[in-house]
Amino acid sequence: MRGEFLLFSIFCLLKTIMDKQKFTGDWKCGKCGGAITELPFEPKNTDNLTCKECYLSGKGKTAPKQNNAERKMFKGDWKCGKCGGAITQLPFEPKSVSNLTCLDCFRKSQG
Ligand SMILES: [Zn+2]
Ligand SMILES: [Zn+2]
Numbered sequence: 001m002r003g004e005f006l007l008f009s010i011f012c013l014l015k016t017i018m019d020k021q022k023f024t025g026d027w028k029c030g031k032c033g034g035a036i037t038e039l040p041f042e043p044k045n046t047d048n049l050t051c052k053e054c055y056l057s058g059k060g061k062t063a064p065k066q067n068n069a070e071r072k073m074f075k076g077d078w079k080c081g082k083c084g085g086a087i088t089q090l091p092f093e094p095k096s097v098s099n100l101t102c103l104d105c106f107r108k109s110q111g
Pocket of ligand 1: 029
């Protein structure tokens with residue numbers, strides 16, 4: 001991602017400086033696989049090129065946010081390994097039930 005960002009920074013910079021100069025070629029977009037025939041710079045690394053459409057569509061978008069409003073809870077019948085109290089739900093599916101900690105003990109351990 002950082003490489004792409006750098007590439008686009010250079011892309012923009014060169015576009016501003018050498019607006020009239022263009023390099024033609026037969027490259028491939030790393031995102032949509034579409035053909036790139038023209039670039040404002042000569043690409044040194046052709047593996048990471050992005051076409052104009054992908055570049056523009058990616059620019060306006062922010063990373064998709066995960067909806068944390070409804071956090072999935074796993075229900076079960078477990079036992080706290082510290083106080084022996086019952087645990088009926090967890091925010092994750094426990095892989096090992098031998099070392100579970102109830103919310104009270106968890107909070108205590110956090111200080
Ligand atoms: Zn593309
Ligand atoms: Zn406990």
